[in-house]
Amino acid sequence: MNIIIAGAGKVGFNLAKTLCIGHNVTIIDQNSEALDRIQESLDIMPLRGNVEDSKTYASFTDKDIDLFIAVTNLDNVNLISVLMAEAVLNIDRKFVRLQKEFFHESDVKERLNIDKLIFPVELTSKAISSLLQYPKANNVKFFKYTDYKLISVMVSSRFVPQTFESENFIIVGIERKKDFFIPHDSTVEVLPNDLVYFFGLEEDIRAICQKLELETNSEIHRCVVFGGEELGVSISKELVKVGRDVKLVEEDLALCEKADEALEGKVSIINSKYRSHDVFEDEDLDSADIFIAATNNDEFNIIKCLEAKESGIKKVVAINNEMEYYNLxxxxxxxxxxxxxxxxxxxxxxxVSSTGVVIQKSYCGAKAIIFMRKVFQSSGLVDKKIKPLSTEKSALFYVRQDIVYPLTEKMILQENDLIIAFSPTKESTKVKQWIYGL
Structure with missing residues (x-):
C-alpha cells in the first residue's frame, strides 16, 4: 500500500515503524529534528512540509494513496490535512485521530468522508469504565461477530494450582514470570500469580474469575483518580456516568478548578501534592475499591499504585504511556x-490489519494477536473442507452455535462458523496467511 502519515510524533513514528514493512510509507511534518530521527532509524521517506497546505502533497499526484493517517497533536490540523490532501490526491481510506470529544456529536466524519475517527482519550476512559463491570478482571475485549469476550485475570498468590475445562470458554494465553505462551492442552494447570487470558461466554468466565482472583471486592463503588489533566477528567466523567463515587486528586490548583467545572461538581476534587503519601489517610482514599493513576508519567503512575496497594486498596490501575513499562x-x-x-x-x-474478511486484535501488550474470520453465506466457504495450520505456538479454534471447539483436524465449514486463531506476534505472519487463504 501507499501510505501517508501526517504527524511525526510518537504515534506517527510507531505507525511508520510498523507499516514500513511491506508498504510504501511517507511521513510528513514541519519538525525537521523529528524527521531526522525517523530517517536515521526507518527505511521510509520523511517529508518536511505543512500538512495543512495542499502544495505539500503535489509530489504524490501521480499515484493513488491507499491510506492517509492524520495523527498530529492538534485536532484542527488533522481535519484540515484531510481536506487539503483529498483536494489534490486520490485517497482510498482516511483515518484521523482527534482529542476533543465534542467531535463525536458532530457530522465531521460524514462531511469529510473519513473512514475512521480515533478518540484515544475516550478509548482509555472506556477501558477503565469497562473494568467496573468485571471487578475481578484485568482487561476485557469485545468482538464484532460473537458474544464471546477475551477477559484476562491476575491469579491470586493464595490460589491453589488447578486446571479448568469447559465447553463455554478456553484459555488462550498465560503470562507467567514475564514469559507468555498460548496453551495447546485444554487442561493446562493455572498457577498463582499467572495472568490468564480466557476466551468465551461472559458468565462462565466471571465464575472462574471469582475462584482465581481472591483479593478484589466483588463490586466497585468508590473510585480514586490521580491526575487532573484531560485524561483524568475524562476517566472521572465515565465513572460518574455509571453511578460511581469518584475522588480526583490533582496538585495544580488551576487544573483542579478546570476539572471541577468540566465535571459539574459531581466529583470530589482534592488539591494535594502528588508526592505526599499522607493524602491516602488524610482524604480517606485508602477506603477506595479502585485506584487509577492517570498522569502522563509512567514512573509516577507506578509509584502511586504501589502506595495505593500499601495503603490497602486492592485494585490498582496504571495508565501505560510507554510500552517498556508494561512488563514492570x-x-x-x-x-x-x-x-x-x-x-x-x-x-x-x-x-489497517482488519478487513471485511478478517478481524485482527492484539492482546497481552501486543505479545499476541487474535485473527477472526466468519463464514458468511456469500463467502464461498460454506461446505468447504479446510485443513488446520500446523503450528507449535499458536492455537486454532472454531465457534459453532455458541460452542467453541479446537480446530486440530480437517473439517467442513458451515454458515455462521467463526474461525479463530490465537498467535504469538512473532508467529502471526504465517497464521495470518493461513486464515486469509481459507
Missing part, C-alpha cells in the same frame, strides 16, 4: 490500561 507494571501486580497514544496506535493498526 504487570510484575508488580498493577493492572495496565493503554494510555491515549498507545490506544491510538493499536486502534489504527487493528483497523
Amino acid at each position: 507494571m504487570h510484575s508488580l501486580g498493577i493492572i495496565v490500561v493503554r494510555g491515549p497514544k498507545i490506544s491510538a496506535y493499536n486502534t489504527i493498526m487493528e483497523e
